[in-house]
Amino acid sequence: MTEKLVVIGAGMASGRVIEHLIEADPDAYDITLFNAEPRGNYNRIMLSPVLSGDKTYADIVTHDDAWYAAHGVTCRFGEHVVRIDREAKLVEGQNGPVPYDKLIIATGSAPFIIPVPGKDLPGVITYRDLDDTNAMIEAAGKGGKAVVIGGGLLGLEAAAGLSERGMDVTVLHLMGHLMERQLDEAAGYLLRKDLEGRGITIRTQASTKAILGEDRAEAVLLESGETLGADLVVMAVGIRPETRLATDAGLEVARGIEVNAQMQSLTDPDIYAVGECVEFDGHLFGLVAPLYDQARVLARSLLGEPDAFVVRDTATKLKVTGCDLFSAGDFAEGEGREDIVLRDPARGIYKRLVIEDDRLVGAVMYGDTADGNWFFGLIKDETGIEEMRETLIFGPAFQGEGAADPLSAVAALPPEAEICGCNGICKGTIVQAIEGGAADLGAIRAQTKASASCGTCTGLVEQLLQVTLGDEFQMPTAQPVCGCTDLCHEDVRRLIKSRELKSQPAVWQELGWKTPNGCHVCRPAVNFYLLADWPLEHQDDPQSRFVNERKHANIQKDGTFSVVPRMWGGITNPRELRAIADAAEKYDVPTVKVTGGQRIDLLGVKGEDLPAIWADLNRAGLVSGHAYSKGLRTVKTCVGTDHCRFGTQDSTGLGIRLEQILWGSWTPHKVKLAVSGCPRNCAEATCKDVGIVCVDSGYQVGVGGAAGMDVKETERLADVATEQEAIDVTVAFVQLYRENARYLDRPYKWLAKVGLDWVRARVADPGERARLIEAFELSQSIYRKDPWAEHAKKADRFRPLADLTLEAAE
Amino acid sequence: MSWIDIGHIDEVPLHGARIVKTRAGCIALFRTAEAEVFAAADACPHKGGPLSEGIVHGQSVTCPLHNWVFDLNTGQAQGEDGRIATYPLRLEEGRILLDGAALDKRRAA
Numbered sequence: 001m002t003e004k005l006v007v008i009g010a011g012m013a014s015g016r017v018i019e020h021l022i023e024a025d026p027d028a029y030d031i032t033l034f035n036a037e038p039r040g041n042y043n044r045i046m047l048s049p050v051l052s053g054d055k056t057y058a059d060i061v062t063h064d065d066a067w068y069a070a071h072g073v074t075c076r077f078g079e080h081v082v083r084i085d086r087e088a089k090l091v092e093g094q095n096g097p098v099p100y101d102k103l104i105i106a107t108g109s110a111p112f113i114i115p116v117p118g119k120d121l122p123g124v125i126t127y128r129d130l131d132d133t134n135a136m137i138e139a140a141g142k143g144g145k146a147v148v149i150g151g152g153l154l155g156l157e158a159a160a161g162l163s164e165r166g167m168d169v170t171v172l173h174l175m176g177h178l179m180e181r182q183l184d185e186a187a188g189y190l191l192r193k194d195l196e197g198r199g200i201t202i203r204t205q206a207s208t209k210a211i212l213g214e215d216r217a218e219a220v221l222l223e224s225g226e227t228l229g230a231d232l233v234v235m236a237v238g239i240r241p242e243t244r245l246a247t248d249a250g251l252e253v254a255r256g257i258e259v260n261a262q263m264q265s266l267t268d269p270d271i272y273a274v275g276e277c278v279e280f281d282g283h284l285f286g287l288v289a290p291l292y293d294q295a296r297v298l299a300r301s302l303l304g305e306p307d308a309f310v311v312r313d314t315a316t317k318l319k320v321t322g323c324d325l326f327s328a329g330d331f332a333e334g335e336g337r338e339d340i341v342l343r344d345p346a347r348g349i350y351k352r353l354v355i356e357d358d359r360l361v362g363a364v365m366y367g368d369t370a371d372g373n374w375f376f377g378l379i380k381d382e383t384g385i386e387e388m389r390e391t392l393i394f395g396p397a398f399q400g401e402g403a404a405d406p407l408s409a410v411a412a413l414p415p416e417a418e419i420c421g422c423n424g425i426c427k428g429t430i431v432q433a434i435e436g437g438a439a440d441l442g443a444i445r446a447q448t449k450a451s452a453s454c455g456t457c458t459g460l461v462e463q464l465l466q467v468t469l470g471d472e473f474q475m476p477t478a479q480p481v482c483g484c485t486d487l488c489h490e491d492v493r494r495l496i497k498s499r500e501l502k503s504q505p506a507v508w509q510e511l512g513w514k515t516p517n518g519c520h521v522c523r524p525a526v527n528f529y530l531l532a533d534w535p536l537e538h539q540d541d542p543q544s545r546f547v548n549e550r551k552h553a554n555i556q557k558d559g560t561f562s563v564v565p566r567m568w569g570g571i572t573n574p575r576e577l578r579a580i581a582d583a584a585e586k587y588d589v590p591t592v593k594v595t596g597g598q599r600i601d602l603l604g605v606k607g608e609d610l611p612a613i614w615a616d617l618n619r620a621g622l623v624s625g626h627a628y629s630k631g632l633r634t635v636k637t638c639v640g641t642d643h644c645r646f647g648t649q650d651s652t653g654l655g656i657r658l659e660q661i662l663w664g665s666w667t668p669h670k671v672k673l674a675v676s677g678c679p680r681n682c683a684e685a686t687c688k689d690v691g692i693v694c695v696d697s698g699y700q701v702g703v704g705g706a707a708g709m710d711v712k713e714t715e716r717l718a719d720v721a722t723e724q725e726a727i728d729v730t731v732a733f734v735q736l737y738r739e740n741a742r743y744l745d746r747p748y749k750w751l752a753k754v755g756l757d758w759v760r761a762r763v764a765d766p767g768e769r770a771r772l773i774e775a776f777e778l779s780q781s782i783y784r785k786d787p788w789a790e791h792a793k794k795a796d797r798f799r800p801l802a803d804l805t806l807e808a809a810e
Numbered sequence: 811m812s813w814i815d816i817g818h819i820d821e822v823p824l825h826g827a828r829i830v831k832t833r834a835g836c837i838a839l840f841r842t843a844e845a846e847v848f849a850a851a852d853a854c855p856h857k858g859g860p861l862s863e864g865i866v867h868g869q870s871v872t873c874p875l876h877n878w879v880f881d882l883n884t885g886q887a888q889g890e891d892g893r894i895a896t897y898p899l900r901l902e903e904g905r906i907l908l909d910g911a912a913l914d915k916r917r918a919a
């Protein structure tokens with residue numbers, strides 16, 4: 001016989017209960033689900049990414065209409081439950097009553113509103129549901145000032161989101177440092193610094209006295225008497241369990257609805273409660289991990305299976321991109337407790353472990369939280385740490401057989417180690433799923449729920465995929481270049497050198513290519529390898545190049561091209577500008593744009609006009625900017641000693657000299673340089689493939705920066721005293737990269753494989769440095785020339801072979 | 811059949827292409843080997859990419875915009891639901907000849 005189950009509140013906790021019930025026995029209950037919000041269950045945790053614009057509501061829906069329909073759940077969304085009649089066993093919704101055999105109260109919690117004058121004014125918003133989030137997004141659309149009251153998890157996520165959307169945000173926090181419940185002072189300080197760095201103002205020990213305004217919020221008045229202008233006020237000072245229905249129905253309620261370990265109310269055996277609205281053994285709950293445990297227990301209780309809820313430690317993370325913090329356990333100082341602290345001020349890293357009786361009891365981390373789950377595991381399992389005490393703070397990679405491989409840390413985790421904190425999914429469960437055929441993140445999320453809530457464990461899950469599948473599948477580095485060969489890039493490079501293969505047909509033949517002449521994947525790579533190793537012998541093959549490099553212009557989505565002349569070091573003059581303007585007019589160029597690389601782009605040039613426009617530009621001394629090439633792109637400079645009061649060296653001159661030495665050279669991927677005249681770094685040298693920062697004592701040469709799909713700061717290759725040395729080191733580095741890197745690896749990717757130390761040693765060795773420079777010069781004797789000038793001579797190749805539009809029809 | 815002389819094979823780069831303008835749009839000539847040329851539509855059925863700018867390999871061409879690969883014998887795209895029109899072509903002592911009747915049919919179609 002099917003019993004009637006009524007659920008009040010369609011939130012994250014009850015959603016999980018219903019999933020468990022349906023999975024275990026779809027016919028056990030006839031379910032009616034009330035929700036005050038006009039929608040079903042969504043991933044409330046992810047409201048912050050919705051606020052910041054990284055996700056949409058559609059991305060975070062957990063159960064959609066089709067899901068409820070498919071599982072026969074009767075939905076009464078947008079309807080408040082107003083009363084529970086225990087006598088008659090009825091739940092009264094706004095639109096009428098429903099009888100129940102069993103009832104679940106899952107009403108979550110309500111934001112706490114500080115009782116100050118003005119709290120009810122329009123423009124004062126709390127942060128709990130999608131409507132609040134949308135209200136904030138709408139308010140942010142008008143810009144202006146926002147004041148967020150509360151510097152805890154919710155308040156800071158709201159502040160970061162609003163600031164991302166362009167509002168001028170101030171956070172008011174009553175206590176001395178941010179997130180004081182989760183962070184100690186040092187970590188709170190780093191968090192504050194990061195938030196301030198993105199333009200958010202933080203006021204600690206700030207107490208709100210009133211919200212001022214005529215018919216909407218206009219300002220916040222502090223106890224100190226100060227007023228802060230505010231177009232939007234967000235109150236995020238805490239939550240309290242939503243217990244009104246339970247209290248009215250005469251159930252036992254302390255701070256939350258009191259339940260036993262089976263999630264049954266203490267008063268009425270047919271009424272259960274789950275989620276943030278409950279109180280168990282004196283505990284309240286505000287994070288999803290324990291709620292999911294409750295949900296499992298409750299579902300089993302309803303099916304008559306024994307289970308009991310136990311309170312576990314929880315760990316906290318903040319979902320603000322760029323603010324990496326982690327906290328778990330108890331980190332208060334105390335008698336018999338010992339701290340281990342690691343700080344790296346330069347990188348903004350702070351880690352603190354609290355140890356008591358050879359057990360880890362608490363961990364706070366800021367800046368680098370990769371090992372968080374490992375520490376959390378030690379805390380929960382009360383693992384003895386005597387043996388690793390010395391190296392504990394360096395994390396799992398330094399324990400045991402000292403493998404520095406990031407994967408070995410994951411491999412070393414025991415099966416019980418928790419990977420996904422939100423859903424309490426341990427390594428064993430995930431590995432089982434992978435072994436059962438789940439081969440990607442999507443499949444693992446669907447089968448285990450790991451990484452499907454807040455998503456911070458995604459990296460770990462991916463590493464598990466790698467570790468587990470690694471045995472059956474080839475490691476990614478050994479992947480063949482493409483379907484034409486079984487060899488990987490590294491092998492092809494090595495064999496081209498050692499067997500002195502100097503042409504493409506030689507490679508196809510000697511290395512056993514399976515296709516007659518390769519494909520669009522391997523041919524550009526092989527052409528580059530040959531060109532880099534045998535500059536004199538190998539004839540560059542334009543037909544093995546992507547259209548941009550073959551045409552020396554970037555193809556546009558409509559089939560036209562862009563033309564970017566070189567502006568050495570970003571310096572130009574009236575004559576060049578006039579030539580560019582004339583060309584733009586003469587060839588009807590629709591768009592003239594200043595690029596991010598300190599030069600001018602003529603976009604929308606017709607393919608057949610290319611030779612003519614190049615010839616015109618050539619006449620004014622302008623040459624190709626190689627904006628299309630896997631080769632030297634731009635050398636950005638700042639004004640340096642020529643004009644700037646802070647300049648220490650001639651950064652513009654050095655940039656121009658470098659560009660004149662390096663231009664025309666082909667490289668595995670594009671190469672961008674910059675030279676800044678002082679550490680203020682106006683040329684943004686520290687995110688380039690090679691970036692030079694001039695200082696009083698000389699030149700700091702950094703390499704391996706990036707600011708595209710990945711963002712990376714350069715690492716120091718060398719500090720040198722003279723301009724000539726700076727040039728030599730740069731040229732040697734570029735040549736080493738040309739000789740060794742895999743095609744389409746930017747320098748930073750290559751460096752991650754070979755290690756900066758190896759590169760530094762090669763470039764520092766005087767003999768090797770000289771060889772590299774000489775090899776580069778030899779190659780440049782062929783390639784340091786303007787391809788436009790060459791191609792302008794072959795204009796007919798850019799025209800149709802024949803024009804049949806004039807032929808008489810038959 | 812009415813064969814029209816288009817030009818000499820050496821005017822098309824090896825593993826490259828040239829286009830021929832017709833009243834119904836451009837046709838591309840792909841030179842796949844020393845003495846092998848194919849004629850096919852120049853526009854990619856995906857998003858109109860100019861196939862004559864693609865990389866020619868084996869008897870196939872890869873579209874420069876999003877890498878669809880077309881077999882020049884049949885016009886069929888590898889693993890995609892798409893096909894380009896192909897045209898009869900003859901090589902006579904290095905001269906490339908196209909069939910005017912086939913080109914006209916293309917205009918009528």
Ligand code: SRM
Pocket residue numbers: 554555556562564593594595596597598599601627633634670672705706707708709710746
């Ligand atoms: C024109 C320009 C944008 C602008 O209007 O400012 C531009 C335009 C293109 N960029 Fe860029 N990038 C331009 C500066 C940049 C910068 C900024 C810089 O150089 O200071 C970056 C980030 C820095 C970096 O490279 O690390 C940048 C990172 C990228 C990337 C990502 C590279 C990476 O390794 O992460 C690509 C994709 C790629 O190369 O594979 C790309 C690719 C492209 C392509 C070539 C896309 C394509 O394949 O068609 C665009 C060609 C547009 C065209 O038809 O002309 N563009 N691109 C800039 C030309 C600068 C120049 O004068 O040469």
Ligand SMILES: Cc1cc2nc3c(=O)[nH]c(=O)nc-3n(C[C@H](O)[C@H](O)[C@H](O)COP(=O)(O)OP(=O)(O)OC[C@H]3O[C@@H](n4cnc5c(N)ncnc54)[C@H](O)[C@@H]3O)c2cc1C
Pocket residue numbers: 008009010011012013014034035036037044045046047048079080081082106107108109127128129154157242245274275276277285286287288289291317319422454
């Ligand atoms: C912005 C934000 C970020 C968060 N980030 C994290 C995080 O990173 N990690 C983490 O673990 N937790 C996070 N949380 C907390 C987490 O979302 C909650 O712990 C969880 O949603 C609580 O689940 P619940 O089912 O108890 O309540 P809820 O999910 O709030 O669901 C309760 C539902 O009941 C409905 N309801 C209430 N009263 C009635 C009534 N009388 N009649 C009908 N329906 C009613 C409500 O409308 C609501 O939809 C975050 C919360 C927010 C708001």
Ligand code: SF4
Pocket residue numbers: none
């Ligand atoms: S960011 Fe670069 S690649 Fe992307 S659209 Fe703009 S120009 Fe094109």
Ligand code: FES
Pocket residue numbers: 854855856857858859873874875876877878
């Ligand atoms: S246009 Fe040819 S693949 Fe997209």
